[in-house]
Amino acid sequence: MGKACKIYDEKTISKFIDNELSSKNIKMVSEHIETCPICSSIAAKYNHLSAVFVQSASKQLDIIDTGLLGQNVFEQIKRKDHDFFKKVFDYFPPKFYLKIASVFAIMVVSLIYFQERIIKPTNLIGPSAIVNSIDGNVSSVMIFETEKSKQTIIWFSEA
Amino acid sequence: MASNINNIEENDLVDRLKQGQEWAFNILVNKYQNMLLKIAYGITLDREESLEIVQDVFVSVHKNIKNFRQDAGLSGWLRRITINSCLNWKRKWKRRFRWNHQPIEPEDENKLLKAKKDENNPETLYREKQIEMFFMENVRRLPEKIRAVFVLNTLEGLSYDEIAQHLRIRRGTVSSRLYHARKILSESIID
Numbered sequence: 414m415g416k417a418c419k420i421y422d423e424k425t426i427s428k429f430i431d432n433e434l435s436s437k438n439i440k441m442v443s444e445h446i447e448t449c450p451i452c453s454s455i456a457a458k459y460n461h462l463s464a465v466f467v468q469s470a471s472k473q474l475d476i477i478d479t480g481l482l483g484q485n486v487f488e489q490i491k492r493k494d495h496d497f498f499k500k501v502f503d504y505f506p507p508k509f510y511l512k513i514a515s516v517f518a519i520m521v522v523s524l525i526y527f528q529e530r531i532i533k534p535t536n537l538i539g540p541s542a543i544v545n546s547i548d549g550n551v552s553s554v555m556i557f558e559t560e561k562s563k564q565t566i567i568w569f570s571e572a
Numbered sequence: 573m574a575s576n577i578n579n580i581e582e583n584d585l586v587d588r589l590k591q592g593q594e595w596a597f598n599i600l601v602n603k604y605q606n607m608l609l610k611i612a613y614g615i616t617l618d619r620e621e622s623l624e625i626v627q628d629v630f631v632s633v634h635k636n637i638k639n640f641r642q643d644a645g646l647s648g649w650l651r652r653i654t655i656n657s658c659l660n661w662k663r664k665w666k667r668r669f670r671w672n673h674q675p676i677e678p679e680d681e682n683k684l685l686k687a688k689k690d691e692n693n694p695e696t697l698y699r700e701k702q703i704e705m706f707f708m709e710n711v712r713r714l715p716e717k718i719r720a721v722f723v724l725n726t727l728e729g730l731s732y733d734e735i736a737q738h739l740r741i742r743r744g745t746v747s748s749r750l751y752h753a754r755k756i757l758s759e760s761i762i763d
Contacts, residue, residue: 427751431725433732459754463726466711469704470614470727477609477619483601486630487594503635 418451426455582646589637601630604647607728608654614723615658617712625657632657651728652738655720710757721746722753 417423421442428434429442446452544565546555557566588596608629612622632653633640640649711719720739724730725746730738732746739746 423755424747424751427754428747431732431750433747458758462707462754462757465704465707466722466726469708470610472704473619474606474609474613477613477623479605479609479623482605482623482627482630483598486601486627486634487597489627489631490634 416451418449418455420445420449421452423455426452427459430456430459583642586637586640586642586646589634590640597630597634600633600646604650605630607647608650610727611651611654611723612658614727615655615716615720616661617708621661622658625654625661629653629657648738655724655738659716659720707757714753714756718749718753718756721749725750 425434425438425442426446429439429446432439434442442452446456542558544556544558547553552569552571554570555568557568558564559566585596585599589600605626608626609622612625612629613619616622616625629650633650640646711722714722717739721735724735724738725732732743732750735741735746736743
């Protein structure tokens with residue numbers, strides 16, 4: 414933990430290097446920095462940070478090939494111009510489609526809710542499969558299994 | 573006077589863009605691509621993504637130029653679209669994963685070492701490269717709102733008022749965020 418200046422805090426120094434203090438304060442801080450090693454060091458450090466960031470970002474930006482940027486933009490625009498659905502979609506503002514989607518979603522949720530609560534489905538679930546069947550001379554037996562509860566049903570018929 | 577000429581040129585450019593003149597759009601791209609790339613890279617710290625974002629910004633501009641009102645100026649409008657695109661970019665979960673995924677480094681290496689003055693020494697060059705790398709890692713770790721302020725101030729040289737206007741925050745917030753960014757970043761430097 415470094416020593417702190419008793420006159421100016423680091424936030425003021427931060428504002429000072431950005432030239433965001435009043436002209437009166439700029440003069441006062443500027444004079445103070447010349448005599449205060451703590452504030453001078455903070456100002457130098459903050460300036461150094463900016464310089465390193467600018468330098469690093471510039472190096473990375475130099476690597477970016479901007480030659481194809483314009484061409485890519487035009488290709489993207491032309492592709493969009495030819496896209497029928499995009500044109501239709503762009504006809505109204507996005508908020509309009511958002512409202513439509515919201516209403517549709519509410520309708521779907523309501524439909525599911527009411528279908529379960531009010532429109533009770535008739536119990537038409539029958540046996541899913543014949544497990545076994547036996548055909549005799551006198552009678553026939555068939556064994557079924559229900560679809561959900563897996564209950565066994567034995568069907569017997571006498572000739 | 574120079575700013576008047578620039579304004580006239582800008583107004584003329586906007587008019588031509590609204591008429592759909594392709595060459596005007598070409599001028600727009602050439603004129604503003606570096607500025608927008610700088611902002612996009614500063615916020616995303618990803619070259620490919622920043623290039624993609626800037627492309628999308630120009631496509632969006634092409635689409636919305638007819639609705640553009642010249643109150644904020646063309647560069648201000650472009651800047652705002654880019655900032656919003658960059659901040660939205662961070663919200664995408666896939667990219668967020670990549671963003672948050674940090675390489676495991678020894679604890680000591682998170683501290684930046686002071687470079688020596690001898691610039692031709694390979695050891696110094698290596699050290700400088702490492703300093704830069706670790707510095708950018710620390711910038712990456714800054715919360716996006718703080719980083720956006722730092723980028724606009726450092727790379728774009730915008731005043732507190734301009735940053736406040738672009739990000740729709742108060743001037744005092746700009747000052748605080750900038751101070752915090754500096755505080756966090758300077759903690760990784762050994763005096």
